[in-house]
Amino acid sequence: MADSIEQAVTRALEEAPPREFRETVDLAINLRDLDLNDPSNRVDESVVLPAGTGQDTTIVVFAEGETAVRAREVADQVLDSDDLEDLGDDDDAAKDLADDTDFFVAEANLMQDIGRYLGTVLGPRGKMPTPLQPDDDVVETVNRMKNTVQLRSRDRRTFHTRVGAADMSAEEIADNIDVIVRRLEADLEKGPLNIDSVYVKTTMGPSVEVPA
Numbered sequence: 001m002a003d004s005i006e007q008a009v010t011r012a013l014e015e016a017p018p019r020e021f022r023e024t025v026d027l028a029i030n031l032r033d034l035d036l037n038d039p040s041n042r043v044d045e046s047v048v049l050p051a052g053t054g055q056d057t058t059i060v061v062f063a064e065g066e067t068a069v070r071a072r073e074v075a076d077q078v079l080d081s082d083d084l085e086d087l088g089d090d091d092d093a094a095k096d097l098a099d100d101t102d103f104f105v106a107e108a109n110l111m112q113d114i115g116r117y118l119g120t121v122l123g124p125r126g127k128m129p130t131p132l133q134p135d136d137d138v139v140e141t142v143n144r145m146k147n148t149v150q151l152r153s154r155d156r157r158t159f160h161t162r163v164g165a166a167d168m169s170a171e172e173i174a175d176n177i178d179v180i181v182r183r184l185e186a187d188l189e190k191g192p193l194n195i196d197s198v199y200v201k202t203t204m205g206p207s208v209e210v211p212a
Helices: 002-015 065-071 081-088 091-100 108-122 138-145 170-187
Strands: 024-031 044-048 059-062 077-079 103-107 130-132 148-152 158-165 195-202
Touching: 002 024, 002 170, 002 195, 024 170, 044 170, 059 065, 059 081, 059 138, 065 138, 077 081, 081 091, 081 108, 091 108, 103 108, 103 138, 108 130, 130 138, 148 158, 148 170, 158 170, 170 195
Parallel strands: 059 077, 059 103, 103 130
Antiparallel strands: 024 158, 024 195, 044 148
């Protein structure tokens, strides 16, 4: 299947008109034979892309002490328990932070407070933090998440995810897509039978079907 994916990506890149900005490459996945009104059937997965996302990924870390110091080396923003409490008192600021951030990471001992202060903001957006256990390396965790995308169908049959940028090679983008498709096939109840179709496109370019 990898060759078919690469051919589809090559066509999508070649058929995309030149743009004045750096386009992303996106994947549209259409599901079938799933009752998505049942939350247990919905897709909600974090996938690390082998070739990276090709885009900046914004990551905010909730941490204190030495973990906070190390997190500042790699994260876009590091917030402590006082910042968390301030956000709990400022709903607009909390919503802005949630909307501007791709992923959150938090020391495990802060998760309860995050649920109390920010649960109503982060929960519905599917952005509750990844807990950082005492033995976890915050730098390694953040760097891994910079190459991570979220697959989330909610209750819709069609959903989208970023798989690269237009200046990446077709092979790199195809490798990313292959990982995503394989993950879906492994996780869906009926595997490949639950995938109706898959399309790849640049931001402004035409959609090209990825053959099964």
